[in-house]
Amino acid sequence: MTAARFEFTPPVFPGHIESLREEVRAFLAEERASGALPRPNYVSMLVSLPFTKKLAERGWIGMTWPAEYGGHERTALERYAVTEELLAACAPIRAHWVADRQSAAVLLRFGTEEQKRKYLPRIAAGDWFFTPGLSEPDAGSDLASLRTSATKVEGGWRVQGTKIWNSNSHVAQYTLLLCRTEPAGEDRHHGLSRFIVDLSSPGIQIRPIINLAGEHDFNQLYFDDVFVPDENVVGELGNGWNQATTELAYERSGPERWMSSFRLLAELTEALGEDASPSACRELGALLAEMLALRQMSMSIAVMLEQGRAPNQEAAIVKDLGTCFEQAMVAKARDLIHEEGIELHGGARRLGEVLDNAQAWSICYTIRGGAKEIMRGVIARGLGLR
Ligand SMILES: Cc1cc2nc3c(=O)[nH]c(=O)nc-3n(C[C@H](O)[C@H](O)[C@H](O)COP(=O)(O)OP(=O)(O)OC[C@H]3O[C@@H](n4cnc5c(N)ncnc54)[C@H](O)[C@@H]3O)c2cc1C
Incomplete structure (x- = not known):
């Protein structure tokens, strides 16, 4: 098969x-x-x-x-x-x-x-510190349609465009920018290059975006005629798509793809305590078993990456299964808290706070790093189905 x-x-x-x-x-x-x-x-x-x-x-x-x-x-x-x-x-x-x-x-x-x-x-x-400079307001899932471009000038390039959802760019000093350096022609993946851009360069504006949890974690970046020296072109010109997809394998397969809400599971287990009902134990056991299976899959990718391989499809599987798991886990925790009658305003106040924060964050788990529908497209291509 x-x-x-x-x-x-x-x-x-x-x-x-x-x-x-x-x-x-x-x-x-x-x-x-x-x-x-x-x-x-x-x-x-x-x-x-x-x-x-x-x-x-x-x-x-x-x-x-x-x-x-x-x-x-x-x-x-x-x-x-x-x-x-x-x-x-x-x-x-x-x-x-x-x-x-x-x-x-x-x-x-x-x-x-x-x-x-x-x-x-x-x-x-x-x-x-770095931030990935990939997504744009009109090019997220369809990344190759991005419009940020760089024009050759003496000693370097002039960048024009905007990037969005840039994690931590208000703290980072650099972004690894993906932009168009040549017209696409028939293959849209052609003519994209990667630059190291110093975020303190003249012409860059960083505007905060406050997320659903009320936190300042990502931003929109504006590039207005920003000069980037030749020495900051990463590898070969035109190799940007290959670099970006390789980068995504590192982004999609680590323990953070099944551990984003681990804190919630730990607090819930503690709140349930030794007197947890048999049905709560069953639910917790099922969550842990799924988590451990994901862990094994994710660890196997870490080893493949170390061997210099490009397990892009395996990483997409871990990303899809892992982030759907961690999203569903938050909903399951909420149900268990209700079913077991845990009083969130009493001794389990911290559990209530973690739950609030996890609910706000969990919506993005299946979007950041590539939406789940896109992951399924990558997997289907790997199976020769598309
Ligand atoms: C917390 C967070 C941090 C992020 N950090 C960064 C960062 O640091 N740097 C960066 O560059 N980006 C970052 N992103 C952006 C992220 O990579 C994009 O949000 C993601 O790739 C989806 O793109 P989009 O938001 O444009 O949604 P869209 O592409 O508009 O997608 C919207 C919906 O349509 C669906 N859809 C789109 N195309 C298809 C299709 N072909 N088939 C089926 N369904 C489809 C998607 O699955 C999704 O559900 C971050 C996002 C989040 C949420």
């Missing part, structure tokens, strides 16, 4: 990863005890520059990159374990999140030697 083309070989965590996990947990406990990391009543991923610096000092940013670029030469599974622990604790890792997860991967794979030497060590040090 064609389905055999998809490959999910769940790896086993080597023994030493348990001690790394313990190290992260001990660090998080210390941070909590010192008040630097309050017990969260939200699922949001928040920004803390001091916390990012502490992770960098421990070697937990750029974990898998070569040492010559400031990395720590750890394995994908070591990085996976550290990320799981940070997500489970709802640690404030927003500042460096995108740069560490995906922008650096693009630079490592496609960037020039100068770019690798300039940007990667500063990302690993927790100093420089």
Whole structure:
């Protein structure tokens, strides 16, 4: 059958990863005890520059990159374990999140030697942050129809256009911009290029967009005749589509695709306590079983990416199943709270707050990083159905 083309070989965590996990947990406990990391009543991923610096000092940013670029030469599974622990604790890792997860991967794979030497060590040090510059007001799912363009001038390019939903661009120093450098011709994926753009460049405006949870997490970016030097073209001109789709495999398959509302599950389990009814135990068990299956699939992609492969379709499967799971989990938690008569204004106040925040966030889970309908198109193409 064609389905055999998809490959999910769940790896086993080597023994030493348990001690790394313990190290992260001990660090998080210390941070909590010192008040630097309050017990969260939200699922949001928040920004803390001091916390990012502490992770960098421990070697937990750029974990898998070569040492010559400031990395720590750890394995994908070591990085996976550290990320799981940070997500489970709802640690404030927003500042460096995108740069560490995906922008650096693009630079490592496609960037020039100068770019690798300039940007990667500063990302690993927790100093420089990136935002993906892909979506536009009229080009989200249909990304290849984007209109932001760059025109060649002496020594560089002049960029004109707008990007939207740029996560954390009010904190980041750079965006990895996807824009048109040549007319599309018959193939719309042709003529797109990727630039590293310094967000403090003259001509850039960053306007906040407040999300449903009332938080300032993303923005709209306006580029008015912004100069980008030649040295900031990532890899080859015209290779932008290939770079963007490779980047998306990193964005679509990590533990964050099934852990976004993990905090809610943890609070709910605690509130149900040892006296949980048999039906609540059944529901919780079913959620955990699904989560663990997703975890195995997502871990297998981490290993494939480490091997230099491009598991774009497998990543789309994890993104679709994982984000539908984490969305449904929020609804299931709400139902269980009601059915079990948990009083949210009493001792379980924190659970109520996490639920409120998770409900506001969960709507976007199946949109960000590529909408679920688009994921299904990618999967169908992989099966030869489209
Ligand atoms: C929290 C969050 C953070 C984000 N961060 C970033 C970021 O940092 N950088 C960035 O560049 N982008 C970012 N995005 C944008 C995100 O990638 C887009 O929202 C997403 O790709 C969908 O595009 P769109 O919003 O234009 O929706 P549209 O493309 O207009 O889609 C609207 C609806 O129509 C459906 N649809 C569209 N086309 C088809 C089709 N061919 N077949 C079936 N259904 C279809 C979609 O599935 C969706 O349900 C972020 C989004 C969110 C929610």
